[in-house]
Amino acid sequence: MSFSYKEQICRWAWYEAPVVGSTNDEIKKWDKDRFPVILSAVKQTGGKGRRGRKWQSVEGNLYFTYSEEIEPSELSRFVCLIGLSLAKTVIKLSLKADVKIKWPNDVFLAHKKLSGILIENISDNLWAIGIGVNIKGAPQIYDMPYQATSLADNGIELDRIEFLKAYFKQYSRDLMVYREEGFGRLKEEWLSLALNLNQEITIKNDEKSQKGMFLTLDDNGYLILKTEDKEERIIAGDLFIS
Ligand code: BTN
Numbered sequence: 001m002s003f004s005y006k007e008q009i010c011r012w013a014w015y016e017a018p019v020v021g022s023t024n025d026e027i028k029k030w031d032k033d034r035f036p037v038i039l040s041a042v043k044q045t046g047g048k049g050r051r052g053r054k055w056q057s058v059e060g061n062l063y064f065t066y067s068e069e070i071e072p073s074e075l076s077r078f079v080c081l082i083g084l085s086l087a088k089t090v091i092k093l094s095l096k097a098d099v100k101i102k103w104p105n106d107v108f109l110a111h112k113k114l115s116g117i118l119i120e121n122i123s124d125n126l127w128a129i130g131i132g133v134n135i136k137g138a139p140q141i142y143d144m145p146y147q148a149t150s151l152a153d154n155g156i157e158l159d160r161i162e163f164l165k166a167y168f169k170q171y172s173r174d175l176m177v178y179r180e181e182g183f184g185r186l187k188e189e190w191l192s193l194a195l196n197l198n199q200e201i202t203i204k205n206d207e208k209s210q211k212g213m214f215l216t217l218d219d220n221g222y223l224i225l226k227t228e229d230k231e232e233r234i235i236a237g238d239l240f241i242s
Helices: 023-029 072-094 160-181 184-192
Strands: 004-009 012-020 037-044 062-069 099-102 106-109 112-123 126-133 200-204 209-217 223-226 231-234 238-241
Touching: 004 160, 012 023, 023 037, 023 062, 023 112, 023 126, 037 160, 062 160, 072 099, 072 106, 072 112, 072 126, 072 160, 072 184, 126 160, 160 184, 184 209, 200 223, 209 231
Parallel strands: 012 037
Antiparallel strands: 004 012, 037 062, 062 126, 099 106, 106 112, 112 126, 200 209, 200 238, 209 223, 223 231
């Protein structure tokens, strides 16, 4: 794979490749002495989504992965924080009000999925945070339970690199708030953008499917589901409208 160094973005060294299989897979092979890094790609030939799904490449869309050190006990809060920063970037750049976050961290625009995040472990506390944002077009073959959209579909003409830089500015700010004040304020912001809050939802994961009311997030970023007889803490899964 060929790639070139572009510039420093906040504390990360940013590299770009014209084409890779998956930016997540690539970064996991890199020498850790180079970290913290961002790897973006113009095109992915084997883009990966959550739960074994594929992430299709559309010309002009944004694909990138960055390295981050995260204590295992903080991972679930980071999962929400990253989604929140991504949603806030979309709001800032598009000035659209109908930006929502589907738990844990899919960003929706006008009720359709705009971006997705795949977080994978590299080693110990090192994580690969992979983000795909539909800037110019929504994938046509899309094996997801929701429809996809793009910024362009919503009349927002942006360059993928402009978005990339704005994301890191927002993420660095949100991370500072998290480090200085804890998760509280970010959790409230997350909840104010949550899709399907206080609604009947179904959460599906490999083990089971559970129905209930989406009550809130707890202080770890886990979803609290009110089922008929109790409140369940949901750690992982896909959220569907019941
Ligand atoms: C999802 O919503 O299922 C997560 C999608 C994550 C896609 C991004 S694109 C950049 C990075 N490289 C990958 O192979 N996947 C992530």
